[in-house]
Amino acid sequence: MKRMTLWAVLLIALIGVIVCAAMMWRPSIQPLNTPVTADATKIERGARVVEQGDCAVCHTRPGGAYMAGGLPLVTPFGTLYTTNITPDWGTGIGNWPEEAFVRAMRKGVSRDGHFLYPAFPYVHYSRMSDADISDAYAYLMSVDPVQARAPENHMMFPMNFRPLVTFWNLLFLRDDPLVPVAGQSERWNRGRYLVEGAGHCSSCHTPLNFIGGEKSSEHLGGGLVDGWHAPALTGMTQAANPWTPEQLVAYLRGEVAQGHGGAAGPMLPVSLSMAQLPQEDAEAVAEYILSLKADITPPASSCVAASPEPIKPDQREGAALFAGACAGCHGGGAPMRTIDGRPGLSVVSAATSDSPRNLIKTILEGIPLSTRAPSHYMPPFADALDDTHIAALAGYLRGQACAAKPWADLEKTVTTIRHEGEPK
Known part of the structure; x- marks a missing residue:
């Protein structure tokens, strides 16, 4: 009886190993032998799909070649580097048939069979239409090939064991392409x-x-x-x-x-x-x-002032900093308010939000000037203003936007945000 029980346990364990191995393994797809070509109309449609998916945002690092990857993505589980998705034969997707591209977009599996980390949003791309995925493939195979291999990822154990992604997929990867909702436009x-x-x-x-x-x-x-x-x-x-x-x-x-x-x-x-x-x-x-409604209607708030709030004694330093550093663009009579559409800072969402995070980040980092149009610019103040100054400025702007709900512990918050992401 004990011997039969032992054999049953071993059989169950063997079946478990086989099932897990089957779940964690995907076959490679035969590479292409000849370059892919597509008509101009299909490539043009694909360019639009790729812009909709913001592919270049992740797959083009600052100063790097278009779609050649190498951008570090810092996650709670380690740092990933985006891959080269130009049609380079050795380091990009030049030898990927469309079947492999579709599998990556829908299942998160590379051509050679390894699992892709879900920082690549295949859980969302899986909901796209076959036509859009095909067009995106045609466009990517038409861009200039760049020889560039991404740096090695630095992921913590056990996330550095890629097959474990299959269990993540069981929880979060859906296989239900979007269909139109009846009754909606x-x-x-x-x-x-x-x-x-x-x-x-x-x-x-x-x-x-x-x-x-x-x-x-x-x-x-x-x-x-x-x-x-x-x-x-x-x-x-x-x-x-x-x-x-x-x-x-x-x-x-x-x-x-x-x-x-x-x-x-x-x-x-x-x-x-x-x-x-x-x-x-x-x-x-x-x-x-x-059209999306919040589950709970937010309470009435005084965070949109009809007119500037009187400056309180504890806001005078912030008001002076605003006059010296910000009023040239954002002050009531600033020409840039008319010429370039610069907003009054008492109404911007960053100042009316419950959290000061985005206002502080914007003051610290600014808004870089882009070569793409349209573009708006704001210089960074991380080097010009210390934490006390930024806290005073943020407190003043919050007082103008939402005097009834001041932000607490601003200087501590500024210090925390300034040093986030620095090596410990």
């Missing part, structure tokens, strides 16, 4: 497709759980990306400073949205990509996003 459905598919907006705007998966119960409820707060995309019409379609379209297209400001941080390159697309894409995204 064609533009709304188009916006939903862009937001939930190629645009993969929830990668940044949804909080993550302890293993890096999106919390489905808080979909588009806000997140943290590269030290910036990615605000909730739900309830934008319910906010104390509500968004209009015109404002959101302007913001999405890299312009300064009246009453809210312009994109900064990780959202800046995304908005500049969308600016290269037909305006109807931004209009569709805006219609969908503004």
